[in-house]
Amino acid sequence: xxxxxxxxxxxxxxxxxxxxxxxxxxxxxxxxxxxxxxxxxxxxxxxxxxxxxxxxxxxxxxxxxxxxxxxxxxxxxxxxxxxxxxxxxxxxxxxxxxxxxxxxxxxxxxxxxxxxxxxxxxxxxxxxxxxxxxxxxxxxxxxxxxxxxxxxxxxxxxxxxxxxxxxxxxxxxxxxxxxxxxxxxxxxxxxxxxxxxxxxxxxxxxxxxxxxxxxxxxxxxxxxxxxxxxxxxxxxxxxxxxxxxxxxxxx
Numbered sequence: 725x726x727x728x729x730x731x732x733x734x735x736x737x738x739x740x741x742x743x744x745x746x747x748x749x750x751x752x753x754x755x756x757x758x759x760x761x762x763x764x765x766x767x768x769x770x771x772x773x774x775x776x777x778x779x780x781x782x783x784x785x786x787x788x789x790x791x792x793x794x795x796x797x798x799x800x801x802x803x804x805x806x807x808x809x810x811x812x813x814x815x816x817x818x819x820x821x822x823x824x825x826x827x828x829x830x831x832x833x834x835x836x837x838x839x840x841x842x843x844x845x846x847x848x849x850x851x852x853x854x855x856x857x858x859x860x861x862x863x864x865x866x867x868x869x870x871x872x873x874x875x876x877x878x879x880x881x882x883x884x885x886x887x888x889x890x891x892x893x894x895x896x897x898x899x900x901x902x903x904x905x906x907x908x909x910x911x912x913x914x915x916x917x918x919x920x921x922x923x924x925x926x927x928x929x930x931x932x933x934x935x936x937x938x939x940x941x942x943x944x945x946x947x948x949x950x951x952x953x954x955x956x957x958x959x960x961x962x963x964x965x966x967x968x969x970x971x972x973x974x975x
Contacts, residue, residue, distance in 0.1 A: 729762035745792035816862035
């Protein structure tokens with residue numbers, strides 16, 4: 725049983741954007757795949773938890789971007805469970821190129837949820853103990869509440885359809901990352917890259933729900949934005965909120 729887990733990938737055509745940069749949602753998919761494989765190796769994967777009526781739900785993530793790989797680049801993703809915080813299981817990630825240059829660091833927090841009741845369970849209900857590496861950090865950030873009461877601009881509405889739904893019958897977190905990315909124009913991406921992204925996933929959405937995606941510019945220089953989704957079918961309940969920090973591209 726290994727506390728560290730590493731997997732390599734080749735960046736494919738559908739992983740990059742019009743700038744030939746690895747898309748943020750593609751990075752997110754890679755990370756979720758690696759986390760799933762490692763959890764399976766540790767005996768706490770999807771099938772292991774289904775036998776006990778539980779599943780992992782990603783509750784919070786923070787990602788910092790140092791660079792963006794390109795089409796056909798080889799990347800390595802290293803991950804490990806680093807500890808417990810309240811009811812959260814913490815897992816970190818380091819993403820590097822084939823020369824071991826780190827281009828992305830991430831911290832995530834996961835909750836153990838009952839399939840039927842959707843209630844959060846204590847981590848002691850896991851079928852196996854997780855070997856945490858408490859002294860290893862990609863980022864030292866912990867899950868924190870994102871709040872902003874200022875006026876927000878409605879960017880678009882989204883009707884949840886078949887391709888948004890995962891095996892747990894709700895919208896996959898990667899789709900929420902797509903919603904955040906789609907708040908911005910092609911012109912904006914010509915001039916900017918995301919420097920960091922922090923997202924709290926607050927409530928689930930299901931097939932047929934209607935969401936509204938809102939944005940508010942936090943900083944005076946418009947470099948940091950607050951993004952949220954509300955569920956119009958559930959009393960405008962907040963689905964996720966995020967802080968997106970941008971940096972200008974040096975041309």
